[in-house]
Amino acid sequence: MTATPRPKIADVAAAAGVSVPTVSKVLNGRAHVSEATRAKVRQALEELDYTKRNVPADQPGLLQLVVNNFDSPWVLEIMAGAEDAAARLGYSIVYTRAEHATAESWRKLRESSANRLAGVVLLAPRRGSRLVTTLRSLNIPAVAVDPEGTEGLTIPSVSPASFSGALAAVGHLLELGHRRIGIITGRGHGSGHSRARYAAYAAALHEAGLPVFQELVRDGDFSIEAGVRHGGDLLDLPEPPTAIFAANDLQALGVMNAATGRGLKIPADLSVVGFDDIAQAALTSPPLTTVRQPLAQLASMAVSMLTEQFDQHRPASPAALELATEMVVRGSTAPPRVG
Incomplete structure (x- = not known):
């Protein structure tokens, strides 16, 4: 006879008609849940014979976001989105630079009786990152946001749809009516x-029957300075x-600076x-x-992917999700000057 799986x-x-994080808050006595909702959750717990044993007694409450730097507006917006998502789910969040994230520091956070580390979000981890290997060896749930690449990545990831977004931009x-279009990428990095x-740029030109002129291609490093230099x-x-x-907004801002310095009007x-739509773009x-x-959705999705792993009580198998981008047309584009 097959045993009935534990709920x-x-x-x-599902039985209570609420979210998983709401049930978690009720189970762990957290705030921000109405009494009516608590009653529905408790009724569902009783009907399904779900007891506290299904959730570890030391339910963790801390998420860590690991970043390569704190200087980029893109990074700061992801951080804000992650903090909002964590707060909605009842978790606290801390930040650290990649160079300070070590096996020893993670072990200490996992052993803490208060604010025990639940999982880690790696922001833009580099290909072959030691951080991924270390987290897997410690059995710590982790998710990557916008990794350099997903091939061989052993943790779940969520990224923007770069190809389709760039295709829309060049399109x-x-x-x-532009036919001589330059690009500043970060391919060299x-x-x-x-x-x-870059592949979308080349594909869009090819579809339009235009060649890729290599003198119009520059490799940047995603900084304003690169936009100024290569744009010039x-x-x-x-x-x-x-x-x-430009492959990101900072380089685009640099291009605009270079153009203005040469007496050109945009x-x-x-x-x-x-590409990005950071706050400064508008x-x-x-x-x-x-x-x-x-950006906020990328951060929220990463946090949600972590909470799913907590429910399963084990790191998730790799899954690479892409979120759609959106073309935002403002005042920096117009038909080319005739003559």
């Missing part, structure tokens, strides 16, 4: 997403581009498109046309 926290949530410029954005190089060509697609003399003059990454 899971997801079963309780927008082509629809405006090994980013899978940068390579995807492109604009100083004997036959400069009429539009430039978008009359040069159209510029970025504040430039003119506002930057860009591809919006769902």
Whole structure:
């Protein structure tokens, strides 16, 4: 005779008509749950014969976000989204730089009786990162946000749809009538997403029957300085581009700076498109046309993927999710000047 499987926290949530995090809050005596909702959850717990033994007595309450730097507006927006998502689920969140994340520090956090480490979110981990290997060896649930690449990655990940987003960006410029389009990527720095954005650039030109002119391609490092330097190089060509697609907003802002320094007007003399839609993109003059990454959603999804692992009481198998991007047309793009 097959034994009846013990109910899971997801079963309780479905029976009560609430979310899994809400059930977790009730089980662990956390705040921000109404008495009516608590009553529904307790009734479902009783009907399903779900007892506290299904949840570890030392239920963890701390999430850690590991970042490579705190200087990028993109990173700061991901951090804000992760903090909001963690708070909604009843968890606290802490931040650390990648160089300070070690097996010893993680062991100490896992052994803590208060605010015990539940799991780790790795922000933009590099290919072959030691952090992934260490987390797996310690059996600590982990999720990667926007990793350099997902091939061989042994933890779940969530990323923006770089190829389709870049395809929309270059397609927008082509629809405006631009035929000489430059690009500033980050391919020399090994980013899978940068390579995807370059591939989309090449594919869009090919579809339009246009060649990829290598003199219009520059490898940046995703900084404003790279946009200024490489944007200036492109604009100083004997036959400069009429539009430039930058692989991120910071480089796009640098391009705009380089153009203004040369007495060019945007978008009359040069159209510029970025990628990310950081807060500053809407504040430039003119506002930057860009591809919006769902930054808050990326962070929220990563936190949710961690809580799913807690319910299973084991690290999840690798799964690579992509979230759709959105083209945001503002004032930095226009048809090319005629004549």
